[in-house]
Amino acid sequence: MSDGMIEFRKEFFADERDDTLNEIGKPTRRQDILGHVTGRSPFYDDHLFQGLLHMRCARSPHHAARIRRIDTSEAERTPGVVRVLIGRDVPLNLNTLLSLLDFGIDDEPVLATDRVRYRGEPVAAVVADSEATARAAAAKVRVEWEVLPHVLDVEEAIRPGAPVVLDIYPGNRFIYHGKYDHQKLRYGDVEAALRAADHVVEGRYQMSPIEQAPIETCGAIAAPETNDRFVCYSSTQALFFSLATSSKLLRLPSSRLHFIGGTVGGGFGGKVDSIHEPLAILGAMLTGRPCKYMWDREEEMQVGAPRGAERWYISDGVMRDGRIVARKFVGYFDSGAYTRLSSYAIIKAVGHLPGPYTIPNVSADVSCVYTNRTPATAMRGFGITGVDFAIEAHMDKVAEVVGMNPIDFRILNAYRDGDMKAHRRSAKNCALIECCQVVAEKAGVQLSNAARTASSRQGGGGDRGRLPAHTALDQSGRVEGFDTGSYARKAGQRPATQHQVPAPVAARASPATQAASVQSRPRVEETRVAPSASQTTQQPAPPQQHPAPPSAPPRSGPIRFSSLSGFRRR
Amino acid sequence: MAKKPVTFTLNGTERAAFADPGQNLLDLLRRGVGDLTPKYGCAQGGCGACTVLIDGAPHLSCLVLGETVEGRAVETAAGLSGAALHPLQEAFMVHFAAQCGYCTPGMLMAAKALLDQTPKPTREEVEEAISGNLCRCTGYEPIIAAILSVANGSVRA
Numbered sequence: 001m002s003d004g005m006i007e008f009r010k011e012f013f014a015d016e017r018d019d020t021l022n023e024i025g026k027p028t029r030r031q032d033i034l035g036h037v038t039g040r041s042p043f044y045d046d047h048l049f050q051g052l053l054h055m056r057c058a059r060s061p062h063h064a065a066r067i068r069r070i071d072t073s074e075a076e077r078t079p080g081v082v083r084v085l086i087g088r089d090v091p092l093n094l095n096t097l098l099s100l101l102d103f104g105i106d107d108e109p110v111l112a113t114d115r116v117r118y119r120g121e122p123v124a125a126v127v128a129d130s131e132a133t134a135r136a137a138a139a140k141v142r143v144e145w146e147v148l149p150h151v152l153d154v155e156e157a158i159r160p161g162a163p164v165v166l167d168i169y170p171g172n173r174f175i176y177h178g179k180y181d182h183q184k185l186r187y188g189d190v191e192a193a194l195r196a197a198d199h200v201v202e203g204r205y206q207m208s209p210i211e212q213a214p215i216e217t218c219g220a221i222a223a224p225e226t227n228d229r230f231v232c233y234s235s236t237q238a239l240f241f242s243l244a245t246s247s248k249l250l251r252l253p254s255s256r257l258h259f260i261g262g263t264v265g266g267g268f269g270g271k272v273d274s275i276h277e278p279l280a281i282l283g284a285m286l287t288g289r290p291c292k293y294m295w296d297r298e299e300e301m302q303v304g305a306p307r308g309a310e311r312w313y314i315s316d317g318v319m320r321d322g323r324i325v326a327r328k329f330v331g332y333f334d335s336g337a338y339t340r341l342s343s344y345a346i347i348k349a350v351g352h353l354p355g356p357y358t359i360p361n362v363s364a365d366v367s368c369v370y371t372n373r374t375p376a377t378a379m380r381g382f383g384i385t386g387v388d389f390a391i392e393a394h395m396d397k398v399a400e401v402v403g404m405n406p407i408d409f410r411i412l413n414a415y416r417d418g419d420m421k422a423h424r425r426s427a428k429n430c431a432l433i434e435c436c437q438v439v440a441e442k443a444g445v446q447l448s449n450a451a452r453t454a455s456s457r458q459g460g461g462g463d464r465g466r467l468p469a470h471t472a473l474d475q476s477g478r479v480e481g482f483d484t485g486s487y488a489r490k491a492g493q494r495p496a497t498q499h500q501v502p503a504p505v506a507a508r509a510s511p512a513t514q515a516a517s518v519q520s521r522p523r524v525e526e527t528r529v530a531p532s533a534s535q536t537t538q539q540p541a542p543p544q545q546h547p548a549p550p551s552a553p554p555r556s557g558p559i560r561f562s563s564l565s566g567f568r569r570r
Numbered sequence: 571m572a573k574k575p576v577t578f579t580l581n582g583t584e585r586a587a588f589a590d591p592g593q594n595l596l597d598l599l600r601r602g603v604g605d606l607t608p609k610y611g612c613a614q615g616g617c618g619a620c621t622v623l624i625d626g627a628p629h630l631s632c633l634v635l636g637e638t639v640e641g642r643a644v645e646t647a648a649g650l651s652g653a654a655l656h657p658l659q660e661a662f663m664v665h666f667a668a669q670c671g672y673c674t675p676g677m678l679m680a681a682k683a684l685l686d687q688t689p690k691p692t693r694e695e696v697e698e699a700i701s702g703n704l705c706r707c708t709g710y711e712p713i714i715a716a717i718l719s720v721a722n723g724s725v726r727a
Contacts, residue, residue, distance in 0.1 A: 029663060036671030037659040039607030039647035043672065046606040132592070215611045215619050215706050216672045265609070265672030266706045297612035 049290035058141035060116035063150035080133035087113035117337035120303035165370035174368035188361030188468035193326035197317030205390035216265020219294030269378030308376025336375035348383030418461025581649025589636035598636030618703030621676035647675035665716035669707035
């Protein structure tokens with residue numbers, strides 16, 4: 001690292017740290033640097049094969065359309081074309097990425113058969129002996145389209161009567177926990193606190209999609225091996241995800257797939273979608289020859305899944321002295337036409353709210369909304385980065401309303417050790433105050449005496465460490481028809497014809513009923529109810545300072561995807 | 571259409587290949603003669619990952635027709651090091667001037683073209699020389715520092 005880029009402030013928390021470190025603070029050479037500077041690092045396209053075939057996709061020119069007919073005959077007759085694949089050639093032509101974790105419903109075909117839902121969605125894959133031939137033949141795939149109405153804005157998509165993007169989600173929203181058309185967070189009573197606040201400050205924040213734009217475009221090369229396996233060289237950032245996804249979609253045991261990756265020419269989250277490997281392997285399976293499926297730059301930019309757009313509405317209740325007493329979020333993630341990883345990004349986002357500030361009343365309704373835009377996926381802190389922009393822009397706005405300098409204002413409201421967070425975990429090892437103090441010093445900002453002498457280790461806990469005595473609950477956005485037994489699976493056998501509008505259910509179930517439903521869960525579930533935002537809102541918060549840890553949870557059973565903290569065993 | 575024989579020197583060694591009509595130099599080098607150091611990033615002249623030197627001057631090999639290098643001298647990152655690394659390679663290692671490594675071969679060739687012509691460039695000249703090479707890991711500062719360190723003769727310090 002160049003000199004001066006890192007500064008160690010060892011005066012902070014010196015007693016909490018062992019400074020006999022062997023690596024930290026000293027430059028260490030990357031283990032792959034020699035390959036990089038000699039140009040010998042083996043990226044996926046640096047593997048040469050005799051008789052390599054090239055795959056190019058024919059894509060939808062429409063945001064939304066029904067496919068009446070796909071005619072590949074002219075493409076197939078093109079000299080040099082070996083095979084043209086369409087949806088029925090894919091053994092299992094429907095997937096959702098997180099199905100590997102039992103999270104969500106399969107919603108996306110590898111090659112569209114009856115409908116397209118975004119511009120650039122692939123409908124056929126041409127395999128030819130040169131890239132130029134594959135490109136020319138892909139242009140000869142004839143599709144009879146019936147253009148359908150489309151929707152490109154999250155709030156237009158959730159209005160009644162909006163075009164339905166995916167029939168399994170008739171309200172154009174992902175269904176959380178089989179119950180709600182959004183992910184909820186309820187902590188304290190936001191509406192009451194907003195009424196009691198000296199000022200209410202509202203803001204609307206919009207982030208556009210961002211393309212990861214790696215210099216190496218996404219792709220994969222697959223080839224038959226001599227041992228009844230297929231080797232696949234891939235740019236993937238998620239090798240085992242791509243392996244399992246290929247195994248699922250091709251109905252091949254993973255033992256017949258030999259994946260090689262790890263050398264990634266820039267990823268930034270954009271190489272986790274396992275788009276290329278299944279098609280490249282299928283091309284190799286159906287032709288018996290090595291097959292490369294690689295996006296060109298235009299495809300990388302047009303159909304490569306970006307960080308999705310987000311829209312956030314924030315309402316803060318703030319007192320004249322600068323204390324934030326309530327914060328309410330309404331958020332919309334633009335998932336694009338399919339789920340990919342957006343449903344999970346929202347769970348991360350809601351676990352992160354209300355940002356690193358101690359606010360006694362917080363609520364959030366965050367929706368994963370389907371539109372006819374390019375599906376979104378991971379990128380560098382997705383789920384967090386967008387809402388952090390909204391939160392911090394809003395902090396500046398609120399500071400201005402109460403007439404405080406924005407760094408003083410942040411220090412006043414920052415988490416301190418022992419404070420209770422809105423997702424019901426105790427704050428530990430806080431350092432925001434100290435960071436703010438260093439920023440103020442470097443920026444030449446004069447802090448108030450209170451802010452200058454504040455410490456993350458003082459003033460936290462106590463009342464600030466207790467759960468709210470009362471948390472206001474509601475059933476807004478309740479839906480029926482989804483099975484809660486498995487993760488938000490549509491009840492019954494994929495009733496594609498079921499067009500039921502998410503209906504609000506009776507205002508509030510009685511506490512007794514709620515308690516009973518919680519009691520009937522398996523024991524492990526019960527002990528872990530506390531961290532889950534949606535489940536905790538079912539019951540008033542108990543006045544306990546430290547939720548008891550679960551007693552010896554069983555270690556067997558399939559891994560499930562926890563609603564808040566990632567993986568969990570049942 | 572007929573393939574066209576092309577003879578040229580690659581990193582000082584005479585090479586021959588058959589160029590397809592319309593085949594760019596990037597593809598000719600990678601698939602035709604097996605030099606995989608120039609990288610495909612865009613094939614539109616936008617990213618610089620395919621930068622090679624032709625008769626000492628930097629060119630985007632994606633925008634050069636393969637058949638046009640007949641009789642010319644082509645240099646790629648594969649020719650930078652022999653028994654020992656080139657000072658630029660050493661400097662890129664010391665200065666952490668590569669993260670994913672995909673832009674690195676093109677970046678090195680752009681830097682070599684500069685230093686061959688201007689052994690003591692200013693920082694502005696270094697910035698200008700690599701202005702056609704994108705690094706999405708955004709490591710421009712370490713890259714500039716690495717190139718300047720070669721010019722200052724301080725690489726091995």
